Amino acid sequence: MSRVWNEQLKRWTTYPYDLPEEYDFQWSAVFNINRCIACQTCTMACKSTWTFGKGQEHMWWNNVSTKPFGDHPRGFDAKLLSMLPKGKTIFEAAPEGERVLGYIPDDVDYDYPNAFEDSTCGPHIGAGQFQEINVSKSQTQDKQWFFYLQRICNHCKKPACLAACPRKAIYKRKEDGIVLIDQERCRGYKKCIMACPYKKTFYNTFTKTSQKCIGCYPRVEQGETTRCIAACVGKIRLLGNIEDEKSPIHYLVHKAKVALPLYPQFGTEPQIYYIPPRWVNTKFLAMMFGNYDEGKIKHAVKTYMNARHDVELLGVLQLFGTTQQIVGSYEIINRSNPKEAKVRAFDLKGQELFVVPIYPKVEVHLTKDEQLNITDTEKLASLDIRHDTNTPWRNQY
């Protein structure tokens, strides 16, 4: 066992192997939960690219589930949380003779990938009553709430799958931090499936080997984003290199602190970061994204809700889903003049990708139904659209 520093938990933890202190490139992404509509386009983009083969029917390298009740495999997180002593990582809590604390899901756990879709959580709202939604405050927990959780392999900095493999058939690539299973060396022992706290390694029942999300490495090698990110209709995802201080991912996670890792308490340092949903119970979010620290959630939600007044954050949010290239760095132009402010994105080689306005000009087409004589001129005119949404340019269309 080696002593390793866990940046997300801000403490020394144990890991079966020595790890490099720094990576040149760490594949990482930010998912904005607030914008996801669970259309599953990402899921199908991944499925049709990588897991359409025999023995892969139960594999969803990408899945979008409805929290708090749903996920795939069924209840994986609730089960591990109930097994894990608070304050310990899955490596520290490993039973005698094992390297990682975990379990193997049963067949049936894989069979209903979208169970509990759109199921809400919260007190009963009686007949004739309606849910009040208040968006004026920095965070409002809705009475009844649910949210969509988009999950792929976290390509962890301390991968539990890698730690558990008795054959060292799993490796983390130096050049981009992508975690892969060598299909030539894998003998289907399922120790990675037992160990992965996110249950994102899968046993192929036909090849008798384990397989997992490959981070779309053939695309990443070309400087392109993954299939799930490129296909995202809601433009909720952004891929990048968190180790690079110029990267938008680094900005969102380390500077704005608006995006948080999923279940950091497991101790694997997952590299998918989530902008937490505004309308959800803070305590619940703290359990999922904050290592039980509600302060982190409150800060993230408050920062996100204030994006309209934060030219850099709003600029970075414009980078989501705007290109299929990986955005390596960006710059904010005319930072002090919001009307002229723009964000310029560069690819990993420093070539310019695009320039988009942060507060684009908005044309409002007022309509009047002559027959019914209905207009809402006064109300629309009073709206300051620039200040009403953090994605203002959608009003152009």
Add this chain to the structure above:
Amino acid sequence: MRSAKEPIPILLLLVCAWMIAGTFPVPLSLGALAATAPAKGKQKVDANASVKPGQAVSSNTIEMRQSSASGTEVLDPMHRSWSSAPASSIALQAQNVVTPYGGGSIKAVLVKSLRLPSGVAFRFEWKDDTRDNDTVHQTKFRDAVAIEFPLGTTNDTVLAMGSPHGPVDIWHWKADWEPDAPVMNEKPYEKDVDSPSIGSAQSLYRRLHVDSPQEANTAQGAGGPASGMYNLFPQSAHKSPVEDIVAIGISSVTTKPERFQTLKGRGIWRQGSWHVAIYKPLPDKSDDTCPQFLSGSSINTAIAVWNGASQDRNGMKSLSNWTTLKIR
């Protein structure tokens, strides 16, 4: 351990018999218990017939006797040619040297060995209440047995998978590589878990949504998930249930190239015991990936047994110490 547990059912039976029939002859009820072992016609000639699998009479040598039997004959673990071979009961322990620890549910394995004109053969027999040959399901693991030999000149290397200076040769029989093991269906719509099995192999398919063309599903075919790879696992039909492996230390197990995969085997599970025969055609003298089994010599060997029902796999196994193989 086992002998400490056995008196209880015997005593219970005796008490019951005494209560029901009064003066019931004791030898009869003991004989009825012993009859649960597989009955064999010519066991009287077997020099070690008194050693039953699982019995804690351990030995640290295995004797390889000369035999005129053919390879095909010894591949039947129930063939009479095996009755001439002396049996050694090899004690097994749990593996607790390297994580993950495991094994220990199989206490002993009965080993026989023959040197044929055409090659060498081993026969393994051990008690296992469940026949685990299904690796189609998520939480299922296979029963297996393996025998290890040091390679090269040292004849003495690290028991746990050898070392870079002392590689080991491992012959690994797997229950799910036998032709009658469950496999995934070719046509999942037509057959699933609830349907009766078709053919010799039991077909299994979970109730899952499948919308991809089945022709895209050949794992090792063009574009399949294991295409261009050399891995014997992604095959629906295995040429042999025995894999020939070389290792130079922990985590280094490597399947030998295709041209060295000459091992044959046959495993039969009957009445709570596995009976497995492994046959190796006599290796080429220049082949240094396999011991030469020279007559009159002794080499080290070790045996491991995996119990699928106990979730055994990889290093999670019941294994023996170094055992001397005396080649007659």
